[in-house]
Amino acid sequence: MPKPSAVGPALAHPVAYRIITTLGVHGPQTPAALVKLVSGVPSSTLYRHLARLHENGIVEVVDERPARGAVERTYALVRHGGLLDPQEAAERPLDEMIAAAHNFTASLIADLTAYIESERFAMPRDGAYMAMLAAMRLTTAERTELHERIVELAREIARRPDPGGRTRTALYTICIPQEPTSTS
Numbered sequence: 077m078p079k080p081s082a083v084g085p086a087l088a089h090p091v092a093y094r095i096i097t098t099l100g101v102h103g104p105q106t107p108a109a110l111v112k113l114v115s116g117v118p119s120s121t122l123y124r125h126l127a128r129l130h131e132n133g134i135v136e137v138v139d140e141r142p143a144r145g146a147v148e149r150t151y152a153l154v155r156h157g158g159l160l161d162p163q164e165a166a167e168r169p170l171d172e173m174i175a176a177a178h179n180f181t182a183s184l185i186a187d188l189t190a191y192i193e194s195e196r197f198a199m200p201r202d203g204a205y206m207a208m209l210a211a212m213r214l215t216t217a218e219r220t221e222l223h224e225r226i227v228e229l230a231r232e233i234a235r236r237p238d239p240g241g242r243t244r245t246a247l248y249t250i251c252i253p254q255e256p257t258s259t260s
Contacts, residue, residue: 082132084168088175090182091117092125096134096153097183101246104138104152126151184248219251 086092094114099105102113107126111119129135130151139150165173188206191197199205214222226249 082134084164084172084176086129086132086134087179088168088172089125090175090179091121092129093176093179093183095122095125095129099135099151099153101187101244103244104150106148106150108148110151180248180250187246187248214253216253219253223249223251 086096091114094117095110098110098113105113107119107123110126111117111122114122126135130137133154135151136154137149138152140147142148168176191204196202230247
């Protein structure tokens with residue numbers, strides 16, 4: 077489990093955030109593979125952030141094998157490694173939370189753009205979509221229930237036996253409570 081107060085700063089740093097989301101989308105990776113997947117980041121910077129994420133319990137070593145006289149490690153997210161606990165979020169500095177929000181939306185835009193620009197782009201065939209699902213009036217308890225049920229459904233589907241033909245799928249969720257509006 078990640079150390080308390082470690083996830084917030086990680087999500088607020090663009091390189092650490094990209095490592096977390098890359099592992100979340102692509103699954104376990106070696107540092108060499110991460111350097112290729114997290115383009116534009118010098119390898120020394122990536123290694124430094126990967127080490128910090130490991131020290132803070134956000135990623136873990138899931139495999140080690142000899143490679144060219146050294147040990148090559150494969151890293152994966154610890155269960156819930158990239159999630160910021162709501163209580164921890166409330167205790168983080170505002171500028172850190174804004175940086176994490178920017179990283180979240182930048183990652184979403186980058187993933188969506190890469191998909192749209194890819195040769196395989198075909199939303200109906202792929203079952204891909206982008207939509208504002210609803211503008212609802214919810215209590216805090218209902219928002220929490222909605223999130224928990226979405227997570228529960230995603231995990232239930234992911235646990236099903238693979239029928240073949242599955243591809244990694246990024247599912248971004250965000251629920252934003254808005255200021256009450258007058259109905260007069």
